[in-house]
Amino acid sequence: MLKILIVDDEVLERKVLSRIIGSSSDLVKVIGEAPNGRTAIEMAIELRPDIMFMDIKMPGIDGVQAVKEIRKFNPEIRFIMVSAFNTFEYAKEVMQQGVKEYILKPSSKKDILESLNRVSKEILEERKRIEEHQHLKENLNLAFSIAQKEWVSSLLLNQVKDITFDEWGQLFSVEITSGFIALFSLEAHEGTELTTDELQSWHLWLSETLKIVVKKQEIMIGPLNTNQIPVLVLCRKGTEKSQIKISMQSNIERIFTFFKKESFKGHLKIGIGRLYSDEKDLNKSYHEAVAALKQLSNQNKRYFFLEKQELKELPSQSAIFEFEKELLDAIRQGDVNNVLYIYDSFISKFNEKTSVLKRLLDEIFILILRMLHDLGINYQQVPLFTETEELIELVEKGKTYLLEVVQNVQVWRNIHASGILHNAKEFIELHYSDQLSLEQVSEYVGISPFYFSKLFRDRFGMTFIDYLTGIRITKAKEEMNDTQKSLKEICFSIGYKDPNYFSRVFKKVTGKSPTEFRKTAQVHNY
Numbered sequence: 130m131l132k133i134l135i136v137d138d139e140v141l142e143r144k145v146l147s148r149i150i151g152s153s154s155d156l157v158k159v160i161g162e163a164p165n166g167r168t169a170i171e172m173a174i175e176l177r178p179d180i181m182f183m184d185i186k187m188p189g190i191d192g193v194q195a196v197k198e199i200r201k202f203n204p205e206i207r208f209i210m211v212s213a214f215n216t217f218e219y220a221k222e223v224m225q226q227g228v229k230e231y232i233l234k235p236s237s238k239k240d241i242l243e244s245l246n247r248v249s250k251e252i253l254e255e256r257k258r259i260e261e262h263q264h265l266k267e268n269l270n271l272a273f274s275i276a277q278k279e280w281v282s283s284l285l286l287n288q289v290k291d292i293t294f295d296e297w298g299q300l301f302s303v304e305i306t307s308g309f310i311a312l313f314s315l316e317a318h319e320g321t322e323l324t325t326d327e328l329q330s331w332h333l334w335l336s337e338t339l340k341i342v343v344k345k346q347e348i349m350i351g352p353l354n355t356n357q358i359p360v361l362v363l364c365r366k367g368t369e370k371s372q373i374k375i376s377m378q379s380n381i382e383r384i385f386t387f388f389k390k391e392s393f394k395g396h397l398k399i400g401i402g403r404l405y406s407d408e409k410d411l412n413k414s415y416h417e418a419v420a421a422l423k424q425l426s427n428q429n430k431r432y433f434f435l436e437k438q439e440l441k442e443l444p445s446q447s448a449i450f451e452f453e454k455e456l457l458d459a460i461r462q463g464d465v466n467n468v469l470y471i472y473d474s475f476i477s478k479f480n481e482k483t484s485v486l487k488r489l490l491d492e493i494f495i496l497i498l499r500m501l502h503d504l505g506i507n508y509q510q511v512p513l514f515t516e517t518e519e520l521i522e523l524v525e526k527g528k529t530y531l532l533e534v535v536q537n538v539q540v541w542r543n544i545h546a547s548g549i550l551h552n553a554k555e556f557i558e559l560h561y562s563d564q565l566s567l568e569q570v571s572e573y574v575g576i577s578p579f580y581f582s583k584l585f586r587d588r589f590g591m592t593f594i595d596y597l598t599g600i601r602i603t604k605a606k607e608e609m610n611d612t613q614k615s616l617k618e619i620c621f622s623i624g625y626k627d628p629n630y631f632s633r634v635f636k637k638v639t640g641k642s643p644t645e646f647r648k649t650a651q652v653h654n655y
Contacts, residue, residue: 130155130156130157130158131156131157131158131179131180131249131252131253132157132158132160132176132177132178132179132180133150133157133158133159133160133178133179133180133181133182133245134159134160134161134162134163134169134172134173134176134178134180134181134182135147135150135159135161135162135163135181135182136162136163136164136165136166136168136169136181136182136183136184136187136192136195137162137164137182137184137187137211138164138165138184138187138188139184140164142184142211142234143162143164146182146211146241147159147162149238149241149242150182150241150242150245153242153245154249156249156253157180157245157249160176160178161176161178165187165188165189165190166187166189166190166191166192166194166195167189167190167195169181169183169190169195169199170190170195170198170199173199173203173206174202174203177203177206178206179205179206179207179252180206180207180208180209180245180248180249180252181199181206181207181208181209182209182211183195183196183208183209183210183211184210184211184212185210185211185212186212186213192210192211192212196208196210196228200227207230207248207251207252208228208230209228209230209231209232209244209245209248210228210230210231210232211232211233211234211236212231212233212234213233213234229247229248230244230247230248232244293408294306294307294308294363294408297347297349297363297408298363301347301363303347303365303366304365304366305347305363305364305365305366306364306365306366306406307363307364307373307404307405307406308361308362308363308364308404308405308408308411308414309361309362309364309401309402309403309404309405309411309414309418310359310360310361310362310401310402310411310414310415310417310418311359311360311362311377311399311400311401311402311418312357312358312359312360312399312400312401312402312415312418312419312421312422313335313357313358313359313360313397313398313399314356314357314358314397314398314399314400314422315328315331315356315357315393315395315396315397316356316395316396316398317356317394317395318394318395318396321394321395323356323394323395327393327394327395328353328356329353330393331353331393331395332353332358334391334393335350335358336350338384338387338388339360339384342380342383342384342387343362343380344376344380346362346363346364346365346368346373346376346377347362347363347365348360348361348362348363349361349363352499352502352503352577354495354498354499354502355495355498355509356395357422357495359415359418361411362377364404370404373404374434377401381399381431381432384397384399385397385431396431397431398422398425398431398432399422399431399432399433400417400418400419400420400421400422400423400424400425400432400433400435401417401418401421401432401433401434401435402414402415402416402417402418402421402435403417403434403435412450413450416449416492417435418435419491419492419495420435420488420492421433421434421435423488423491448475449489452471452475452493453493453496455471456468456471456472456475456493456531457496457497457500459471460497460500460531460534460535460538461500461504461538461580461583463535463538463539463542464535465532465535465536465539468531468532468535469528469531469532472527472528472531473528476524476527486520486523486524487514487518487523490512490514490523490527491514494511494512494530495511497534498511500580501534501537501538503576503577503579503580504538504541504576504577504580504584505541505545505549505574505575505576506537506538506541506545508534508537510530510533511530512526512527512529512530514526549574549575549576549581549584550574550584550585550588550589552573552574553570553573553574553581553585554596556570556573556574557570557593557596557597557600558600561597561600561601561604561623561624562604562622562623562624563624564624564626565597565624567581567582567593567594570593581593598634598638599638601623601624601625601634602634602635602638602639604622604623605619605620605623605631605635605643606639606646606650608622608623609643609646609647609650610650616628616631616632616643616644616647619643631643
């Protein structure tokens with residue numbers, strides 16, 4: 130409903146305009162009448178109309194002056210100027226205020242309604258554009274939020290190979306040259322446990338707080354895993370390393386200030402990895418953040434930056450990354466023999482470095498839990514190591530844990546995964562005509578898009594998009610048997626919005642355009 134305000138110093142003119150407009154359409158409504166420019170300004174402030182019919186020549190503040198004043202506080206109002214003076218100077222003056230419509234007294238009903246319809250159409254089209262833009266923005270924000278979690282998860286598992294600082298910079302519209310990982314942990318008060326709802330509430334709080342606190346750095350917030358949240362902090366070009374650390378310290382202090390005002394049943398701790406200028410090294414920063422977080426258990430601090438000297442006893446990072454990648458892949462496949470082989474081969478390189486191995490196993494177990502969570506496997510057990518355990522005890526405890534994990538994965542792959550993929554295929558077959566996405570299907574079956582995509586390809590030998598396309602093209606072929614249906618109708622009925630795109634996809638799959646295919650089918654049927 131568009132609100133109309135009529136301004137004219139002649140009562141009869143106001144009544145005629147009001148009657149004509151009021152009976153013209155259900156889309157418009159006259160909400161008031163003003164006898165002069167001053168009253169028009171006051172009523173515009175109070176009633177906020179969409180359109181104002183404004184007489185130009187009025188005593189006191191005239192129509193042109195009133196338009197100028199109203200535009201100062203509400204430039205969105207559209208004006209239709211009404212005047213008995215058909216002069217260029219009047220028209221020129223109102224046109225300078227952005228007014229496009231100018232009608233002469235006495236005005237015919239046809240002129241009034243045509244002018245009103247043009248302005249109304251312009252307003253409604255602009256509102257539609259704004260609404261579509263907002264809807265697109267919301268969808269992009271949702272997609273970007275999902276992508277952030279997937280990127281950060283993949284990064285921590287050392288599986289991101291094809292995204293660079295330049296590409297991240299394009300997403301944020303700034304030049305990114307370095308980054309690091311900050312690992313946030315909410316540890317329950319002694320004698321208490323944090324519920325899933327409390328942890329999810331904390332995750333939401335942290336996401337919102339970081340957006341408020343972190344300036345001149347872009348952040349990507351990872352998924353909640355047990356009680357930890359990894360955050361990728363990306364740094365802009367031209368920022369000195371010393372400035373980055375000082376800025377991060379200031380941000381962290383502000384985060385703790387906000388945290389004190391909340392009622393979370395736990396202690397907030399933060400481990401920060403080192404800054405890297407090569408995106409391939411961000412996985413190192415994550416491991417350093419894990420190590421920094423562990424240092425806090427031995428120190429009376431709330432956060433800790435892992436500096437270079439703390440890394441002396443760590444083995445080769447490349448060896449660790451390769452071990453993690455191979456082990457996680459083997460676990461995901463449920464390959465118990467390969468898991469044990471990879472584990473034993475890696476352990477044999479450590480000799481007597483018990484403390485180092487203990488730290489590394491803790492890290493890999495966290496990654497395993499993250500992977501299980503993404504797969505939808507509810508397995509929360511983690512082996513607890515004591516300070517007095519010998520190397521051999523440590524190794525055996527780790528091996529026992531890995532065997533338990535693999536058994537759970539095997540059960541999931543044999544039973545649950547089959548059920549998931551069956552449900553996914555049913556969902557796709559039921560909703561193929563919608564604007565269906567990988568994220569929607571993965572959310573429906575309850576696992577992350579990243580692992581749903583891998584699982585789908587592993588099991589069926591094709592991607593989700595290939596499978597969806599195959600269903601749509603098959604349905605299109607069936608629809609083409611109905612000669613009463615146009616190709617455009619068929620295109621829309623199977624989930625495509627663009628007939629040209631549908632035609633390209635159809636030809637790529639079948640080798641023929643939709644038109645050629647339909648002709649061939651008709652000849653064959655004949």
